[in-house]
Structures are given as C-alpha cells and as structure tokens.
Amino acid sequence: MLGLEESLYALDWNNNLAVVIITLICYDYILQFEKEVAFVWERQWSVMSYLYLVVRYFGIVLAMICAIWGGLLYIPEAPYVISSFHN
Numbered sequence: 001m002l003g004l005e006e007s008l009y010a011l012d013w014n015n016n017l018a019v020v021i022i023t024l025i026c027y028d029y030i031l032q033f034e035k036e037v038a039f040v041w042e043r044q045w046s047v048m049s050y051l052y053l054v055v056r057y058f059g060i061v062l063a064m065i066c067a068i069w070g071g072l073l074y075i076p077e078a079p080y081v082i083s084s085f086h087n
Contacts, residue, residue: 025063 036056040049 025060029060
C-alpha cells in the first residue's frame with residue numbers, strides 16, 4: 001500500500017506543478033501582450049515577425065500539450081485495473 005500512496009502523492013505533485021507552470025506562462029503572455037501588439041502586430045510583417053510569433057506561440061502550445069498529455073490527465077496505471085501481464 002505504501003507504493004500506491006507514494007504514486008498518488010507524486011501524481012498530485014505533478015498535477016499541482018503543471019497548474020503552476022501553466023498559470024505562470026499565461027500570466028507572462030498576458031503581461032507582454034500589449035507590448036507584442038505595439039511592436040509586432042502593428043509593424044510591417046517580415047520574416048522576423050513570423051519567426052517571433054512561431055517561437056512565442058509554439059512554446060505555449062507545447063506547454064499545454066505536455067501538461068494535458070503528460071501531466072494533468074495522465075495516470076500511468078490505475079490501481080484498480082488488473083493487468084494480464086501480472087499473472
């Protein structure tokens with residue numbers, strides 16, 4: 001039973017940490033959005049403008065995918081599921 005409790009504790013820490021990281025990233029995006037509009041969106045479009053937007057928004061998309069797939073909704077093994085490999 002101790003292994004199960006340790007796994008649940010680790011999963012809880014993982015979920016909490018994922019929420020904190022996503023919150024901080026979103027907070028940073030909200031704070032910088034006004035500057036982004038002034039210095040990127042209202043300028044003439046160039047290769048650097050596209051590169052900036054790809055790098056900036058690819059990061060948030062990647063963080064969300066990792067949080068959902070590998071963090072918040074990921075349960076490696078449910079304790080009530082009996083696997084056929086353990087027979």
